[in-house]
Amino acid sequence: MSSTFDEFITNDPEQKALFDKEYEDFLLSEFIIQKMEEENLSVRSLAKKASVSPTVIQKLRNNESAERITYKTFMSVIRSLGYKMRLEKM
Secondary structure (H helix, E strand, C coil): CCCHHHHHHHHCHHHHHHHHHHHHHHHHHHHHHHHHHHCCCCHHHHHHHHCCCHHHHHHHHHCCCHHHCCHHHHHHHHHHCCCCCCCCCC
8 A cells, every 4th residue: 555655756756856865865964963973073073073164064964055065075074984985876
C-alpha cells in the first residue's frame, strides 16, 4: 500500500528531484552535527580547524544557504572532520 506522499513523489518528477536534493542537504547537515558531537567540537573550533568562518559551519549545520558554500570550503570542512569525498555512480 502506497502513501499519498509516495504517489505525489512518484507522479511528479519535479517534486521528486526537489525532495531528493533537500533530503541530501538534510543528511549533510545531520552528518556534520553528528561528527561534531562525536569529536566534541564547537562551531568555532571546527571553523578554526577547517580555516573557515564560524558562519560557514553554522550554515552547514542549519542547512541554510549551503548551496552558496564553495567546493573548496566544503572539502576543507569535510577533511577537518577526518573524511574525504568519494563519488559513486547512482
